Amino acid sequence: MNLIKESLFLNIFTISVLTAGSEIIRPRGVSLSRAGLYAFEGNFTCFDGAKSIPFTQVNDDYCDCVDGSDEPGTSACPNGIFHCVNAGHRPLNIPSSRVNDGVCDCCDGADEYAGRVSCTNNCLELGKTAREEAQKQAELLKVGKQLRQELSQQGLKLKEVKNQKLSDLKRNRDEAESIKAEKEQLKKQAEEVEEKALEYYRELEKEYKNKKAEKEAEKDRNEAMEEFKKLDINQDGVVDVGEIQSRASFDRDRNGEVSEEEAKLFLGSQESVDLNTFLEKSWRLIKPFIMMDSGMYKPPVSNEQSGDDVVAQDDEGVEPEVAEATEQDDDEDEENEEEKEEEKEETEPPTEERVSYDEETQKLVDEATEARNQFTQADTNLRTIENEIKSIEESLTRDFGSEEEFATLEGNCFDYEDREYVYRFCPFDKTLQIPKSSSSETRLGKWKSWSGPEPDPYSEMLYDGGQSCWNGPQRSTKVKVSCGTENKVTSVAEPNRCEYHFDFSTPAACRAKGADSENQDLHDEL
Ligand code: MAN
Secondary structure: OHHHHHHHHHHHHHHOOEOOOOOOEOOOOOOHHHHHHOOOOOEEEOOOOOOEEEHHHOOOOOOOOOOOOOOOOOOOOOOOEEEEOOOOOOOEEEEHHHOOOOOOOOOOOOOOOOOOOOOOOOHHHHHHHHHHHHHHHHHHHHHHHHHHHHHHHHHHHHHHHHHHHHHHHHHHHHHHHHHHHHHHHHHHHHHHHHHHHHHHHHHHHHHHHHHHHHHHHHHHHHHHHHHHHHHOOOOOOEEEHHHHHOOHHHOOOOOOOOOHHHHHHHOOOOOEEEHHHHHHHHHHHHHHHHHHHHOOOOOOOOOOOOHHHHOOOOOOOOOOOOHHHHHOOHHHHHHOHHHHHHHHHHHOOOOOOOOOOOHHHHHHHHHHHHHHHHHHHHHHHHHHHHHHHHHHHHHHHOOOOOOOOOHHHOOOOEEEEOOOEEEEEEOOOEEEEEEOOOOOOEEEEEEEEEOOOOOOHHHEEEEEOOOEOOOOOEOEEEEEEEEOOOOEEEEEEEEEOOEEEEEEEEHHHOOHHHHHHHHHHHHHOO
16 A cells, blocks of 8 residues: 555656756656657557556556666666756766665756755756866867868878879889899890800919919918927927927916926827928917917907917817907907007908909909999889888878878877876877887887777777787787867876877867767757
8 A cells, every 4th residue: 555655656756847948748767858758648658669557657666667668767677767857967867776876866966856865956067067168179179170171181182192103103113114124134244244254264263262272381381390390409300298398388378387288288199299290280289379479370359259269279179378368358448449450450361362354354344243233223223112102002091081181190200208208109100108218119009090989980099019018918009089279199098018098189080070969968958
């Protein structure tokens, strides 16, 4: 009995709701546009058509319709929607589960009619602020739309220019291709002639090299024999341990004396060696020490080359002690840089001499060299044109907005500074993070595509495939694009590690749609 009374009371209360400025009566929680679906006489049919119920069961705090349409003003249906009229401000739809839950959701307090909480109606105040904000947005939009139109015109013009440039470049490419083919032919011919002319000289060069090598070998042998004579102090035809010991330069460990052991290492562990063994085995071990002694050989001082690399190394481990010389400190190294260069010149063998060609042959070599150079140049020229074509074609297939309004952004970059980094946004190219403390850049992503949700894909850009994150994904950036009177990155955040979020304002994004529909809502219930 009590329940029936209560529901009757609720129903009466419900139908007494009037809309501001309108005589249309509607049940509680119903929007103006849906009022017609609730006739106060006869039956109510659930929106999904599944059921018809007496109208008295609408808003009786009992859920009859599966779609919740019979209980717009109570929290009886889990999927019901309560409409706040919010006269003076924006109307609002809230889940009907929030009706009478003790929290004021509607600015007019209509969702809390059971008295659990007392809500102040602040719709007028909120409406005023909202209208002021909307006014500002409308003004921004007005200026922005004008700018957008200009950008769009520039974008369309750019497209024309690019198309023109592309057809010019294609013509140039054809020309460059035929020049390259011609130069290739000339090069081939010149090289054939050159090759023939050089055949004779190649043979000559080989002979020359062989002779040179022979001469050097002989020189080395003479040197060795001379050294043998010097070392064989007692002239008995062998060099022995004692004779090696008498030469201070063989003191490998630099302890002031040449020990027997040290000496023996040069003699292949023998007591003495005759001239032949000396020439075949000992000389290559002894020579570096002799050269060092005479100042002809200087061990390199760079850290990259160890003594082992630059001197002949004995099977048994004899080698000149050059390690000390590599232990100079860096400063000294720098100071000595020039000196070293000079030394290098002195000690480096002169560059290999070449047999000189007769005048006629030299002329043919020069002609072939010139033909090669011209071919290389023609090839480079063609490649440059092909690259330009590729980049213009790429640019022409890019989506710069329905009216080319974003086209002028290509090729420009916009910076945003926070405490630690400069973030650089280069539309249609890349996003970067540059630490203020160094000039090294971190790539945060390469241009991928527009990624805004429908109906406005142009509201967001995606840049992905950036530098890999330590133990994580490749860096990527989402750039939210919104209307503003200038092109500017207005904020940067990293909501998840290595996932960046830029806000970018541009007149190119000033389109009527968004703001107009908002205004539509605003005026719906006023
Ligand atoms: C750098 C920056 C940061 C990023 C970390 C991840 O410090 O790129 O933005 O979060 O690397 O290791």
